[in-house]
Amino acid sequence: MFKKKKIMAFIMAMSLTVVSLSGCSSESKKGDNAKGAATETKTEGVASTDSSEAAGGSYKVGTVRWADWGEDYHTGFPDQAAKETGINVTWDTILNADWVDRKAVLLAGGDLPDAFMGSICFSETDILSNAGTFVAIDEYIDEYMPNLKKIMESDPTMKALAYSADGHIYGLPSKKPCRPTVGNQLFINKTWLNNLGLEMPTTYDEFVNVLRAFKEQDANGNGDPNDEIPYGRGNADSVMFYSLPFGVRLGGDNTYTMTVKDGNPVFIPVSEEYKAGINAVHEAYVEGLIDPELFTQDDSMKDAKLMSETPIVGCAAGWTADATFGTNADQYEALPALKGPDGKQYIASDPEHYNYSRYEFVVTSSCKNPGELLSWVDKFYTEDASIQTFYGTFDIGVEKDEVAGTYTVLEPKDGVSADTYAWVNSLRDFGPKYVEEGFNDKVIYAGENGDAAKLALDKNVEQYAIEAYPNVSYTADQVYMLGTLFADITSFVGVNQATWVTEGGIDEQWDGYIDKLNQMGYEEFIKIQTDAYNTYKSNQ
16 A cells, blocks of 8 residues: 555654664665574674773774674775774674664663764654654764865765754764665566557657557467556656655655755645646546556565566566566666656656655764764765775775776676675665765776666666755654644545546545545644745755
């Protein structure tokens, strides 16, 4: 059902029992486990500085890892930077499988480390709800973090992400290298197009005609004219992606289904573009062009269809073809940004979500000398540091050409995927980073790499990217009110969406739908979003 996963994620976050997953692609989360599945263990690693070498203090830094990939993620640049700073850093490596229970104990008054590395550790709700646990660090920036200070002066997004709604900095922001503008996108079976002598569609009308041909002409050529699913459920919101040509503005991991139009925050499910999109989805559903089990199948059923030995899905949304269709990936190509009825082309884009993040390093009340610790973290805010903390230290994950000013991402070793190799040898999606615009043009890939493939896809459609609702900060009161309002609102939206897609009636029921949302507190909900958006823009 529409937004069901997002509802659950929000509710769990409010109970402080889950880890925030922002800034991480679905492919990265699923990366091959190089050293075994996550188990209920905790390991500790120590920086390469021993006590006799360090002139400064000793610090304990916690971080959360998706799986048991060992300690090599910190033995390169992070530990080298600690040695250069003259401090000892002991790493408390916690597996994601253990983090729910461990976090609850820590926030209830357990033995806190001096700091936590990575936005995976705490959500904004965690931080706002535990005011005495996390230290405001804005007073240390000028003296101890010259790199970050310079970045915040030149990049308004980094500045806006650094500040929370109360005007203080509790966590450090990040801008990752080699991230796309476009996240999930639609893929279409090119083999089926060739089988039927069809061209790649470029408009919505052409797309519908292709789906009709997929349905009627035995597109997979197996002799069964009824086993094709022209448009199926993929790994992203199938209804919203089908609606893109009608001007529905999709962003990244947008918990509250918000977008921005003409400089104003908009709740997508009350927009005219949404209504037009749902009408189009209903027409295709009635015609048999969309999987009839769109709203009833579970993930295992969905994956079985996407990865069927004989391909049966003509088009679906996902991160990349291989992540969506498995061994059938070579049959699929990215669908171009289709021209809609207004003649414009739309994609799901969110440059900020895929590149930027907040709360990548937080300091706790246990830390006796935050300034010294932050002087170490400031070293992470260079391009050399950022590429190493994303792929692995020089000569292990990356090779730098000092003369050309380029970086070569090395091929993985030990028979693991490029994605897993990066996770083993770096902080990957997490931790402070910063690269300038155009940095990706200086990166070369020595072998096959999922990031390289995604960036290549990005070049074809990034020109259609539009402003998305940013990663705003909420006050504690706003978080509480959103928890009260949004669960009911989004549940009501989801029920109506499923009904309108399968049975129709959105035009006749639209006014009553808007009235009901207002009764449920929609006006207060949109005021909170507008206030948070305005605060974010003022922080820029």
